[in-house]
Amino acid sequence: MNRLQIDLPGLSLKNPIMPASGCFGFGREYSRFYDLSKLGAIMIKATTEMPRFGNATPRVAETPAGMLNAIGLQNPGLQKVVEEELPFLQQYDVPIIANVAGSTIEDYVEVAKEISKVSNVHALELNISCPNVKEGGIAFGTQPEVAYAVTKAVKDVSEVPVYVKLSPNVTNIVEIAQAIERAGADGLTMINTLLGMRLDLKTAQPILANGTGGLSGPAIKPVAIRMVYEVSQNVNIPIIGMGGVQSAEDVLEFFYAGASAVAVGTANFVDPYICPTLIDDLPPLLDKLGIEHISECIGRSWKK
Amino acid sequence: MNRLQIDLPGLSLKNPIMPASGCFGFGREYSRFYDLSKLGAIMIKATTEMPRFGNATPRVAETPAGMLNAIGLQNPGLQKVVEEELPFLQQYDVPIIANVAGSTIEDYVEVAKEISKVSNVHALELNISCPNVKEGGIAFGTQPEVAYAVTKAVKDVSEVPVYVKLSPNVTNIVEIAQAIERAGADGLTMINTLLGMRLDLKTAQPILANGTGGLSGPAIKPVAIRMVYEVSQNVNIPIIGMGGVQSAEDVLEFFYAGASAVAVGTANFVDPYICPTLIDDLPPLLDKLGIEHISECIGRSWKK
Amino acid sequence: MKKAYMNIVSHEKIARNIYEMTLQGELVSLMNHPGQFVHIRVGDSLDPILRRPISIAKINKEEQTFTIVYRAEGKGTLLLSQKKIGDLVDVLGPLGNGFSINTVPTGEKALIVGGGIGVPPLLELSKQLNAVGIETIHVLGFQSKEDVFYEQQFLSLGDTYIATVDGSYGTEGFVTNVLNDNPFSFHTVFSCGPTVMLKVIEEKYSTNYPVFLSLEERMGCGIGACFACVCHRKDDPTGFTYRKVCTDGPVFPAGEVLI
Amino acid sequence: MKKAYMNIVSHEKIARNIYEMTLQGELVSLMNHPGQFVHIRVGDSLDPILRRPISIAKINKEEQTFTIVYRAEGKGTLLLSQKKIGDLVDVLGPLGNGFSINTVPTGEKALIVGGGIGVPPLLELSKQLNAVGIETIHVLGFQSKEDVFYEQQFLSLGDTYIATVDGSYGTEGFVTNVLNDNPFSFHTVFSCGPTVMLKVIEEKYSTNYPVFLSLEERMGCGIGACFACVCHRKDDPTGFTYRKVCTDGPVFPAGEVLI
Numbered sequence A, B: 001m002n003r004l005q006i007d008l009p010g011l012s013l014k015n016p017i018m019p020a021s022g023c024f025g026f027g028r029e030y031s032r033f034y035d036l037s038k039l040g041a042i043m044i045k046a047t048t049e050m051p052r053f054g055n056a057t058p059r060v061a062e063t064p065a066g067m068l069n070a071i072g073l074q075n076p077g078l079q080k081v082v083e084e085e086l087p088f089l090q091q092y093d094v095p096i097i098a099n100v101a102g103s104t105i106e107d108y109v110e111v112a113k114e115i116s117k118v119s120n121v122h123a124l125e126l127n128i129s130c131p132n133v134k135e136g137g138i139a140f141g142t143q144p145e146v147a148y149a150v151t152k153a154v155k156d157v158s159e160v161p162v163y164v165k166l167s168p169n170v171t172n173i174v175e176i177a178q179a180i181e182r183a184g185a186d187g188l189t190m191i192n193t194l195l196g197m198r199l200d201l202k203t204a205q206p207i208l209a210n211g212t213g214g215l216s217g218p219a220i221k222p223v224a225i226r227m228v229y230e231v232s233q234n235v236n237i238p239i240i241g242m243g244g245v246q247s248a249e250d251v252l253e254f255f256y257a258g259a260s261a262v263a264v265g266t267a268n269f270v271d272p273y274i275c276p277t278l279i280d281d282l283p284p285l286l287d288k289l290g291i292e293h294i295s296e297c298i299g300r301s302w303k304k
Numbered sequence C, D: 001m002k003k004a005y006m007n008i009v010s011h012e013k014i015a016r017n018i019y020e021m022t023l024q025g026e027l028v029s030l031m032n033h034p035g036q037f038v039h040i041r042v043g044d045s046l047d048p049i050l051r052r053p054i055s056i057a058k059i060n061k062e063e064q065t066f067t068i069v070y071r072a073e074g075k076g077t078l079l080l081s082q083k084k085i086g087d088l089v090d091v092l093g094p095l096g097n098g099f100s101i102n103t104v105p106t107g108e109k110a111l112i113v114g115g116g117i118g119v120p121p122l123l124e125l126s127k128q129l130n131a132v133g134i135e136t137i138h139v140l141g142f143q144s145k146e147d148v149f150y151e152q153q154f155l156s157l158g159d160t161y162i163a164t165v166d167g168s169y170g171t172e173g174f175v176t177n178v179l180n181d182n183p184f185s186f187h188t189v190f191s192c193g194p195t196v197m198l199k200v201i202e203e204k205y206s207t208n209y210p211v212f213l214s215l216e217e218r219m220g221c222g223i224g225a226c227f228a229c230v231c232h233r234k235d236d237p238t239g240f241t242y243r244k245v246c247t248d249g250p251v252f253p254a255g256e257v258l259i
């Protein structure tokens, strides 16, 4: 028995650890550090229909126990991702979750339709929560009706299960999660970054050229845990949790809250080996806690 | 000229530094460390009509660069605050901002009416953003109409200017701030804590007895700065900024974002002398940056 | 009560995961009562951010030193355990009320019951009691042989009984096993340790003896301002009266607060 | 490219706020090109969380050491400056492309222009150029006399001119003052320093000489995965083609990217 095996819609995960979208590019760079087949899955960088340059630099700033980013969905565009990036990843025995973004519902539909046809793409992650683009992104993720509409439109065309990535910058995340569930989503991924800002002491201007950016890293973990805890008790679709994970203990905390798998973002920048390290650290931690299979941890904080 | 002097509705502040509500009790404890007359003002612990015990313990948990609290508005009640706590503070030359809380609009009105009559209470701070109580609190601060109603009701009875404390747990903080401004508020204070949670590795249960708690400390500063930046450009009433302040540089960052004064919460627990230290550190920092008067810094990130 | 950077003059491991650290500085002149604690900042970084409450285990006025004993387990205490002699530590204290040694009439005996990391403050207590001529009996519980510390120091002050849960040293079981097996005679009971232990001590002795218990609670400020550490009064278990562990305690007479 | 804990074998202040640190470990076997950098974790804490990119200033294969020179100014570099000999440092590297010394034909001269904290990588560059018989001229700019470092080391490799903004040492003004006053002859230009300086160098020389510039950009991963450090290509200033400073750079031939 593989005590880390988790099965989710479209995804047979040999372990529940995967790099989060935007923090792992399309895998090439990290493949120089370790064998990507070790990973449970890979969430690739957001893909839009057309190539995008993203925002001006500086695009990152440091904050206490966290960082701000305003990359702005830079990516080579659908065609190049399908023709160059995904084929590169074929050599690894690892399911790909394609992060899909756009400025209009049509954009999402277009990308979803094409990218879901690629054989190693086992699921989509609809990015309706990017705080760093002027159009689309977060605007789709903060209103239940809009979130419903884009999810439904994508579900209609996708050849693989659809996960929707939630924004934490909302008053009532349960309401949005439920709308997305009603629209037919197969799962949720959460959380994307919190909107934040840093100003330079000397110039008084924002450090990020974009002004605001998305806050990630350990600083946001308590917010992520709270949201996974709330949402998991109010939907019947699985959740891939993320936000500040950097240790096997953090992984279990997300499981306890109600996640069925965990994505790792910022921690990849701190330690390029973090994902395989977490995978290796989990079994001894389960031993220490007397847990047979990691799936027993899902929702343990609220399950009777 | 006092280069730290700031004048706000009801408040003539000899400097813009004040302890945040709930992090300084009613001043007695810190008066053993330094002369409270040094402070710009004091925001006292939330006061409700009746005494409250608050939540079960544990009420605090630590998080990366921050902490969670779920005190639950414990306080001795209006009568005792008026008869025992505020008189104690009379001996100091410092304006008091009374933090007012309740479960119904009537509660707020009742407390506001009475407490605003006390001579050293120079302003009220309406706490419509406490995440740690079942009724009232945050529920008033997440919907523009409700925030409007409670603000208006309190404005009608208060003998001193009314500041309203905003919750960061909302999709659109500008909308709420504007509703509060329309209701006649004299100023805003922001931000209260972000809703968060921590789970225990061994038991899988929340560390806080209350389950969730409010996240404060440096971890939330980027979120606070972003919100002050957004709100200050869209209202015409002054803002007292807070969230993770722990250095004179942080104070200026809040000013640049648009605050006219700054409150210090969690940092009091780290260093009981933090407020006088910040007050002493500001003039040399202004010198270093070539700034004559701290008021020049207000909104410098966005003012032309 | 003050905040000061104090100098580490000794620091060693004295049992499994248990460290003893001695700090020097003027702050010691304010330290008087056994059972008081200090609130320690383990580093300058924002992570961890909160101070750690640790009891005063020994006070040496002449050398201006005091000693703490702590278990290195979580993030903060693990960082503390890495500090070296000569390093400075940010200490806020002394905090809390401490044990009152005057409650034991001259010529009477005191029973001192400690469990695990609750043992350290009882050493200074025992010393001060003995210094005013009060005999002390010590019953100390630990998990296992590797966890036992300060046995010799207590022995030099009075009869000392050790219990270990796994029986690898002393009596097998809990401090209650020792207490049930031995017909000690004493006037007052002082105890510090896990809450379950304190409850048992309270039940067992509080009807017939004065009993003083030192409680633990998660803290914010440590000085009475944040309301993190409150507990209900026993005579008002659901009301709004309260006691703060950090300032009204950590030591309470049995029956005062709900534990 | 690897991640390793390396041992500090020397660490000293060599100018105002400027520290030189030498680290030892196997990672050095991978270091070859001047202008490459390492990504350093200044501590184990989550604050600060990101690594700091710092250029390799000297490589010593025999002793398995390499040297960095950095300005202690912000949170991370100040923490780094507190490290002691014998401490371990978490180093990721070597990263980036580095300067290519093959671009200078044998017998030709290279002009090396550095500003402030851009000076360190140019030392290893100059060494490697001289090692293959290429003469180097060094023009180095600093704020003030107290900020000057490595003058002797560059002097031992070739003619070295210093400019200080306040005129307290060498030529008053910027490196351009030196460059305008002296009719140097050379084949290729290498430069590292503040962006304004790089722009001037590019404008002044890129039409007539091969020019290589080392850029700085705020980084996340340092290895090409996060898209934090991209810049536009000069031939597509508003399009979506790009170069990453961390992997395509930090060294670019003048004209390749928009600076």
Ligand SMILES: Cc1cc2nc3c(=O)[nH]c(=O)nc-3n(C[C@H](O)[C@H](O)[C@H](O)COP(=O)(O)OP(=O)(O)OC[C@H]3O[C@@H](n4cnc5c(N)ncnc54)[C@H](O)[C@@H]3O)c2cc1C
Pocket (backbone or CB within 6 Å): B061, B062, C037, C048, C050, C051, C052, C053, C054, C055, C056, C068, C069, C070, C071, C072, C073, C074, C075, C076, C077, C078, C117, C120, C121, C215, C216, C217, C218, C219, C250
């Ligand atoms: C009055 C008092 C006296 C104490 N005296 C001692 C002593 O002499 N020796 C000793 O080893 N321990 C003592 N403790 C317990 C000690 O404070 C905790 O073990 C310590 O704070 C844990 O910190 P950490 O960094 O290991 O754990 P972490 O898990 O990193 O702690 C996270 C947070 O929880 C708090 N916390 C965790 N456990 C406890 C606890 N049991 N009690 C209070 N807060 C806790 C921490 O202070 C911190 O804020 C005392 C506690 C109190 C209240």
Ligand SMILES: Cc1cc2nc3c(=O)[nH]c(=O)nc-3n(C[C@H](O)[C@H](O)[C@H](O)COP(=O)(O)OP(=O)(O)OC[C@H]3O[C@@H](n4cnc5c(N)ncnc54)[C@H](O)[C@@H]3O)c2cc1C
Pocket (backbone or CB within 6 Å): A061, A062, D037, D048, D050, D051, D052, D053, D054, D055, D056, D068, D069, D070, D071, D072, D073, D074, D075, D076, D077, D078, D117, D120, D121, D215, D216, D217, D218, D219, D250
């Ligand atoms: C390829 C490269 C090589 C470098 N080589 C050197 C060198 O040899 N010596 C040296 O002193 N400096 C060098 N720098 C600059 C150095 O990285 C920054 O000075 C340093 O990161 C600042 O960190 P801090 O802790 O002092 O500042 P903080 O203000 O704490 O930094 C906050 C964040 O901003 C980033 N940051 C701040 N300033 C810069 C900057 N100028 N460039 C990139 N990131 C920055 C930090 O890395 C960190 O993520 C180099 C930068 C790059 C990109």
Ligand SMILES: Cc1cc2nc3c(=O)[nH]c(=O)nc-3n(C[C@H](O)[C@H](O)[C@H](O)COP(=O)(O)O)c2cc1C
Pocket (backbone or CB within 6 Å): A020, A021, A022, A023, A045, A046, A069, A071, A073, A099, A127, A130, A165, A191, A192, A193, A215, A216, A217, A218, A220, A242, A243, A244, A245, A263, A264, A265, A266, A267, D220, D226
């Ligand atoms: C540099 C950077 C780029 C990101 N890009 C994307 C993206 O393209 N699409 C997306 O859905 N999320 C993106 N994210 C958000 C992460 O996937 C993740 O949700 C967030 O960072 C929280 O996890 P962490 O705290 O582990 O980083 C990005 C985050 C970072 C730090």
Ligand SMILES: Cc1cc2nc3c(=O)[nH]c(=O)nc-3n(C[C@H](O)[C@H](O)[C@H](O)COP(=O)(O)O)c2cc1C
Pocket (backbone or CB within 6 Å): B020, B021, B022, B023, B045, B046, B069, B071, B073, B099, B127, B130, B165, B191, B192, B193, B215, B216, B217, B218, B220, B242, B243, B244, B245, B263, B264, B265, B266, B267, C220, C226
């Ligand atoms: C222990 C604690 C108790 C608090 N109690 C109150 C309160 O009673 N009323 C209130 O408006 N805010 C309360 N707050 C919120 C603070 O006033 C402040 O808005 C918040 O902590 C952010 O500032 P900081 O990061 O500097 O702590 C409390 C915060 C803490 C940490």
Ligand code: FES
Pocket (backbone or CB within 6 Å): C218, C219, C220, C221, C222, C223, C224, C225, C226, C227, C228, C229, C230, C244, C245, C246, C247
């Ligand atoms: S810890 Fe703050 S009141 Fe006791």
Ligand code: FES
Pocket (backbone or CB within 6 Å): D218, D219, D220, D221, D222, D223, D224, D225, D226, D227, D228, D229, D230, D244, D245, D246, D247
């Ligand atoms: S720093 Fe991440 S791509 Fe260059």
